[in-house]
Amino acid sequence: MVANIALGILGLLVAFQVLARLAKKVFHATFPAPALIGPFLNSRFRRMIQPPDKVLRQSGVQAGMSALDFGCGSGGLTTFLARAVGETGCVFALDIQLNMLRQLQRKLGRAEHRDIHNIQPVRANAHELPFHDDSLDLVMVVGVLQEVPDPSRALREIKRVLKPGGIAAVSELLPDPDYPLRSTTVRLGREAGFHLDEASGSFFTYTVRFKKP
Ligand SMILES: C[S@@+](CC[C@H](N)C(=O)[O-])C[C@H]1O[C@@H](n2cnc3c(N)ncnc32)[C@H](O)[C@@H]1O
Structure with missing residues (x-):
């Protein structure tokens, strides 16, 4: 049975x-994941198969960082990232879909998240990030890169906004219909001019951490 x-x-x-x-x-x-998957992204089941603390550890998150949650969706990882960078850090939560950002706002309005004050939602396209050159410490890209029409252009944009030595962490999860092999992600990052720092996780859920030279 x-x-x-x-x-x-x-x-x-x-x-x-x-x-x-x-x-x-x-x-x-290529099209953005429909906003109706927002509740799944925030579900306990999702946290079980892709634990946020593990993704954050593999991504190299540290207190005080200026971080971008690139394609944040309904905020499945955003609140964890905000707590990890702490009050001295900040998180820009960027998505192209207003409906996803509304779900994030609703999540932030819940009692258990009212102590979080360091998240700034941003509606923008991954191809044109509204940030200055060399301004961020970390960009987290979780289940997003292959949804973007031109992943190479998005990676070049991420490199532009990162400080020298800054981290671009790309995580993927296999049930995602856009899931690419780890070797594909590594190749795209290198082609965009990043150094490979570490690749970790399993075939089903992995993180590739790049550094801007
Ligand atoms: C599968 S969801 C992942 C959400 C979140 N990173 C997570 O892991 O819970 C992908 C998100 O990327 C966003 N996205 C797709 N294409 C985008 C683009 N061109 N610019 C900005 N965001 C985009 C979608 O709207 C969607 O919210």
Whole structure:
């Protein structure tokens, strides 16, 4: 019985992956994840398969950093990032979809997050980041890079806004229909002019940490 249910879930996941990837190929399309997946991004199940503290550790987050949550969605990682950089740091939570940013605002309005005052939501396109050159310590890119129409351009933009020595941390999770192999992420980062600092995690959920020279 349990084995049948597990096989059913696995089958559905595989079918979803195949259909989503086929649709992308046929229509030559990249599109942002629909805002209706916002609750999943904030769910306990998501935190179980991609624990935020692990992603933050692998990304090299430190107190006092100026950080950008690039494609923050409904804020699945944003509040964890805000607590990790602390009161001396700040987090810009950037997304192209207003509906995702509204979900983040609602999350921040809940009692358990009212003590967080260092998040600034920003509505912008990943291709044109509204930040000065060499201004940020860390950019976290979780499940976003392959959703952006031109990932290489987005990485060059991330490099522009990072301080020298700043970190770009790209994390991916396999059920995401845009999931790329780790080798693809490493290649794209290097092509954009980053140094590979560390690649960690498993095949299913990994983080590649780059540094701006
Ligand atoms: C799969 S969600 C991941 C959200 C969040 N990083 C997380 O891990 O919970 C991808 C997010 O990237 C955003 N996104 C996609 N394309 C974008 C673009 N061109 N510019 C800015 N954000 C974009 C989507 O709106 C969506 O909220």
